[in-house]
Amino acid sequence: MKICHYFLSGEPVFSFEFFPPKTDAGVADLFETIGDLKRLKPSFVSVTYGAGGSTRQRTVELVLRIKREHGIETMPHLTCVGSDRIEIYRLLKRLETAGIENIMALRGDPPKGDTVFKPIPNGFTYAFELSAYIRSEFKFSLGGACYPEGHVECRDLDRDLANLKVKVDTGLDFIITQLFFENRLYYDFVKRARSVGILIPIVPGIMPITNVGQVKRFTEMCRASIPCELLSELESVKDQPEGVMQIGIRHATAQCRDLLTQGAPGIHFYTLNKSPATHAVLESLSDLRSF
Numbered sequence: 001m002k003i004c005h006y007f008l009s010g011e012p013v014f015s016f017e018f019f020p021p022k023t024d025a026g027v028a029d030l031f032e033t034i035g036d037l038k039r040l041k042p043s044f045v046s047v048t049y050g051a052g053g054s055t056r057q058r059t060v061e062l063v064l065r066i067k068r069e070h071g072i073e074t075m076p077h078l079t080c081v082g083s084d085r086i087e088i089y090r091l092l093k094r095l096e097t098a099g100i101e102n103i104m105a106l107r108g109d110p111p112k113g114d115t116v117f118k119p120i121p122n123g124f125t126y127a128f129e130l131s132a133y134i135r136s137e138f139k140f141s142l143g144g145a146c147y148p149e150g151h152v153e154c155r156d157l158d159r160d161l162a163n164l165k166v167k168v169d170t171g172l173d174f175i176i177t178q179l180f181f182e183n184r185l186y187y188d189f190v191k192r193a194r195s196v197g198i199l200i201p202i203v204p205g206i207m208p209i210t211n212v213g214q215v216k217r218f219t220e221m222c223r224a225s226i227p228c229e230l231l232s233e234l235e236s237v238k239d240q241p242e243g244v245m246q247i248g249i250r251h252a253t254a255q256c257r258d259l260l261t262q263g264a265p266g267i268h269f270y271t272l273n274k275s276p277a278t279h280a281v282l283e284s285l286s287d288l289r290s291f
Contacts, residue, residue, distance in 0.1 A: 027062075
């Protein structure tokens with residue numbers, strides 16, 4: 001089923017994001033996580049595409065296996081990195097033939113060692129070019145990314161929003177935000193997006209914090225902020241994994257409950273391939289869901 005259809009029901013759409021593990025053991029652990037989270041009946045799951053397109057084959061294999069073995073609607077990420085138009089066409093054709101109906105169209109991060117994105121010959125430079133190409137050649141439901149605090153390479157919020165409008169106008173059906181820890185950032189972003197004519201669903205991306213060092217690395221990479229009070233609380237128990245997880249679950253639960261009661265179209269969970277925290281948060285929101 002196309003993901004865009006889920007948003008027509010008026011019910012919150014819940015989804016999970018996974019990344020391709022590097023080892024067979026990691027894959028086994030991931031499918032254990034998927035089995036656990038499947039009981040929560042997500043509308044769909046997405047699978048990321050490594051920096052430099054390094055996990056392209058594993059991404060495709062995982063997406064096909066998840067849909068085949070678990071019957072969950074899946075959405076592979078696809079980036080502009082390292083593939084020309086012919087390679088991208090062939091990949092999309094393979095996915096279409098296998099029954100995949102959804103694509104997350106992204107520019108992607110530069111390959112490891114590079115500081116700036118460099119398109120390859122006959123490739124794409126921007127996400128809007130990729131999404132426009134997919135829309136012209138295929139009938140996938142298309143998702144894209146957005147950044148409440150601005151893209152890491154564009155800190156001018158007005159310019160970043162203008163770039164997003166161009167991307168949305170190529171035919172995106174919905175957009176998912178980068179992680180954030182203060183809901184006002186989401187509300188402000190949605191208000192600004194609506195003011196420039198971006199009317200498609202804007203799904204908040206939430207990551208329950210389970211490791212202090214990890215969340216610091218993530219937020220540094222994507223230039224997201226952590227509220228000082230939350231960070232101070234986390235720092236006070238940073239050597240106590242259970243304490244960190246409980247704070248992370250409590251904060252993410254409060255975020256999600258507020259977002260849903262204020263009309264967010266759903267929640268996209270950045271799971272980091274683990275289920276306990278996401279499971280705990282989503283279970284606590286059962287009164288806001290219709291299974």
